[in-house]
Structures are given as C-alpha cells and as structure tokens.
Amino acid sequence: MSSSDAQFFPHATGEAAKTVEKHQAAQDLIFYSGWFCPYVHRTWIALEERGIPYQYVEVNPYKKEKHFLEINPKGLVPAIEYKGRALYESLILCEFLEDTYPAATPRLLPADTAERAYARIWVDFVTKNVVPNFMRLIQAQTVEKQDAARADLYKGLRTFAAQARGPYFLGDEFSLVDVAIAPWIIRDWVVAENRGYDRAAVSDAWKKYADLVEQRDSIRKTSSEKQHYYEIYGRYLRDEAQGEGARAVREGRVIP
Template identity: 60%
Template sequence: MSVPDAQIYPYATGPAAVTAATHQDPQDLVFWTGWFCPASQRVWIALEERGIPYQYKEVNPYKKEEAFLRINPKGLTPTVEYKGKPLVESLVLLEFLEDAYPSHTPRLLPADPYERARVRLWLDHVSKQVLPAFFKTVQAQDKGKQEEELRAYYTALRKLADEVKGPYFLGQEFSLVDVAIAPFVVRDYIIEEHRGYKREEVGSGWKEYAEALEKRDSVTRTCSDKEHYEPIYGRYLRDESQSETAKATRAGRAVI
C-alpha cells in the first residue's frame, strides 16, 4: 500500500513505536513496513504472535531508502527480506512465515488438513468480498452509493461472522483469518464516523468477535495512535487516493 501524502506521519507512534524500538538488531528476516499500511500490520501481527526474530525497518513514504527500492522497485509495503532475498504480498508472507519458522508457536495455520483448507477459503473471502466492500464503502461519494456499499459490506461480514466459532475464527485458536481481518477491524471507526457503520448491525456475534480481535496483544502492540490514521483515510473518503488499494477498488479487483 502506497500513500504519498504530506499529512501522513512518517513513523510509527504509540504502542507500535515501542514494539518497533525493540526490533532494531540485525536478523535473518528484515521486515520493511509502513506503520499506516493494514497489509503490513497483518505481517507484523504474525511476527509478534509467533515470536519470530525480525529487524524492523520503517519505510518513510516521502524518502524511500535505496536499499529498500533495490529489493522492491515498486516501493510497496509489506516486504520481507529473508537472508537477503525479497518477498512481497501480505497473504503470501503470512504463509511463508508458517513454512520458514515451523518451530515457533503458536502456528497460525491449523494442523488438520480440512481446517487448513477452510482457513484458506475464508482468507479468499476476506480478499475478494470483505475488503473490496470495505474500501468501496470508504470511497463512495454519493449518499445513496455509500448506503448501497455499506449494505454489501454488512453482507460480506455476516458470511464471515457466521463461520466464527468464538472468541476467534477457529474458536480458542488464533489463526490467519483473524490476522487478515484484524487491521481492518481496528480501522472500522473510520466508516463508523463517516459512513454510518455499526458493528452491531452485522449480527451473528460480530461485535464480540471484533472486540476480541482489537484486544489481542499482538494487535494492540502493532497499532499506532488513532489520530495519525485519520489523514490517510481522508484521501480515501474523498476518493482522491492513488494508492494501489484505491486503484484496485475502482477496478473491482481483490484487495490483498
């Protein structure tokens, strides 16, 4: 996700800044990230959840380091540099961490083959149904269109909510489905304030699920102060953003 805007605060703040400060030593895995990017937060949550050693590298949206651009010429986050080799795309990175660090627990993909497949199916639902509806709701300008997109967002969330065993998607076990949706749950106050969204309207225990996610330690540790998110989403709310996510939303593509 790329967000070149003069109002964006360039560095993590709050709990995220504290977490970042503890991961400055060189490691086999270098995590190139933007604090504002929900896709990056997914990977960060997984790293923290599983206790994987990593070096945190904040990508300044105004002046991207040459070292970063060499491994990712598009300059998009998240990017992982593993033993000098780059990898991108948040959902790919989440599965990579499962494979590259099998001894670090908890695992976020279940051991049972059926449940693993089920997790992947619902990750697909998040990418192809939930997130496009989220960003369409944010970017819609006409009042009628906003209400239409919000209804579609509720529908996508209800399908997911009906599968949640509670308190997390698989029950007590925290999984990649939870990781994938959590950054958008902690940002849903944006559409609550500007588009009339209410967690209660989803039903099927969604409000309780959302509250469990935003209270998860790995989620809270990777969140910056809320005041710095608002300027970023202002550009989406006005449908002015030229980020890859905004372009994908306009084109009707999946958001990963």
C-alpha cells in the same frame, strides 16, 4: 517536498512505537513496513504473535530508498528480506513465516490439512468479500453508493461471523483467518465515524467477535495512535488517495 509528504506522519506511535524500538537490531529477517498500512499490519501481527525475531525498517511511501526498490520493484509494503532474498504480499509472507519458523509457537495455520485448507478458504473470503467492500465504502462519495457499499460490507461480515466457531474464527485458537481480517476491524472507526457503519448493525455475532479480536495483545502492540491515521484516511474519504488499492477501487478493478 509535496504537501502530502509534509502532512504524512513518518513513524509509528503509541504502543506500535514501543514495539518498533524493540526490533532495531540486525536479524536474518528484515521487515519493511509502513506503520499505517493494514496489509503491513497482517504480517506484523503474525511476527509478534509467533515471537519471530525481525528487524523493523520503516518505509516512507513518498521517499522510498533505492535498496528497498531493488529488492521489491513493486515498491509496496509489506516486504521482507530474508538472508538476502526478497519477498512480499502480506498473506504470502504470513505463510512463509509458518513454513520458515515451524518451531515458533503458536502456529497460525492448523496442522490438519483439511482444516488448513478450510482456513485458506475463509482467508480468501476476507480478501474478496470484506476488504474490497470496506474500501468501496470509505471511498464512496454519494449517499447511494455509500448505502450500497455498506450493505455489501454488512453481508460479507455477517456471513463471516455466522461461520466463526468462537471465540476466534476457527475456535479457541487465534489463526491466520483472524489475522487476515483484524486490521480492518481496528480501522472500522473510520467508516463508523464517516459512513454510518455500526458493528452491532451487522450482527450480534460480528460485534462480539470484532470486540474480542481488537483486544488481542499482538494487535494492540502493533497499532499506532488514532489521530495519526486521520490524514491518511481523510484522503480515502475524499476519494483523493493515489495508492494502488485506491485506484483499483476507483476503477472497479481487483485490489492488487
């Protein structure tokens, strides 16, 4: 057992643990998860938001089971097994849920095709302009690099918030755009405590939006106790994390 394995907390806690307990029975859809992962959190929020039946299976990143690697050779979470077929990638999974469970409500993508395309534009914006800058800020080791990453993150968040119709991004209804960014909202305490980030410094509109989103029931029910995230994000803050995303940020590549 490695030192990282020894320190890694192996399962969800708090409200998330209660949710896990409710999803142990066999279902057509098996959700392979890592309680700590923001990408997992996207798909988990979508499952809970829409009330889709699923079986929760925790994947230890240091001890991946043979069957999991067989269905997902990339070895990354989230992944699902649906009636024997394996799929992965968080946003693709969210769209799969939209297509496969059309009767489940609420829907996370609008029925209108132009509005649906507009939502996808802003999901793509989050992927390209928010998540990479958030990760750059966490991993930046010098004041100069932290200042640059924080400025880029603020710019992305400010642009996003300026286009939000309110109270959620597309208006009254919570959507896939909100799901795409929510895991980084509830983890922004990491950069607030360690990298000088402040919601209010982004804009009043961003703070209002972020404060609302983090209170969403589906998000609270899939969030673990804060103290168990410290060891994980400590590795990023020291730029020691060896995951695919961390290495991509370190090497200046697109986050896979």
